[in-house]
Amino acid sequence: MRQSGPVYDFDEVLGRCTRSAVHLEMRDSYAVDNESGRFAQWKSGHRYDPADRASWWRPWHDLIASTVHRGVAVRRARIVSEPVSEYIRFEYDGTFMNVRAGELVRWLPRRNASDLALPGNDFWVFDGTIVRFGHFTGDGQYTGEEWTEQPAVAKLCTEAFDAVWERATPHEEFTI
Template identity: 30%
Template sequence: MAGLITGDAFTDLFREFAHTAYRLEVRRAYDTEADDTLPRFLAGEEPDLPWFQPWLDLMVEQTGQGKRVERVRVVDDPPSDYLRFEMWLNPHNQAAGEDIRYLHRHTAAQLGLPGYDYWLFDSRILAKLEFDDDGDRFLGVTLDDTPTEVVTHNYWRDAAWHYAETFDTYQQRISAAAR
């Protein structure tokens, strides 16, 4: 499996997995140049979500078939502006069937988690997310089904999931700390 997978071919991975899709998110920010959603959020406004609706619809479709979509987000204390924005979006992800957990960056380092984002589909296909060198613009994914790579990433998934907090627990803890 080689080459960069983008566009519909990348989206098809979410239509074609049979049981589980898992993502480790380690970046502090992702490209937001395409629209004004993040700046509106940071200005205290409630952003519109039409840009996000196709993803939510896809997740509803997939989780409605009994498939699991899970993520662990590695976060700083305090979380970056972008991660606060993602936390604001989290209830929409949850309503679509995604289970997103939160893991402190210090714990991720102690666990030896990688410094890059990846998806695992059905515990057998690894999709490493690729970003440009100048910023946070997503370029696509490279696929890998090499047994040693897949097993290593499954181990990281299991370790991250074990130590990560549910969204509600994480949100309560950081809210209490902010008081």
């Protein structure tokens, strides 16, 4: 796995957040082969029942719920090609889980992002100061991460996220 710059533990960084954690996703597929079978199950027709929380709630949801409970705004924006890929349909169908945990999620069609200056990789920004870039292969396999506290990079990513967020459609109003 690729790692450059300082090394952080994601859960610890999120646990220290006091204001915001934002995540920008810009790929149409993520590690399809490594979805712990969830993508394959979805492709074969399985859908999680929002009313059966025990069947889909995972440690990730606990982490987000506790973060939001502390007063931290957790926002996720997804830039997607249209028509959306099968993987994005899978993500869309499961986004209710993120929302139930307390994340705010918005979607932006890629054609509406053409005039935005965006970093080359997906990222998280924590309290506007710590950035975590995710690195992926062309077919969506995760290859590592890169962390930085460079103020110019944090500013670039924060401004890029805010520009996407302003244009994007809330999950509850977005249709695919």
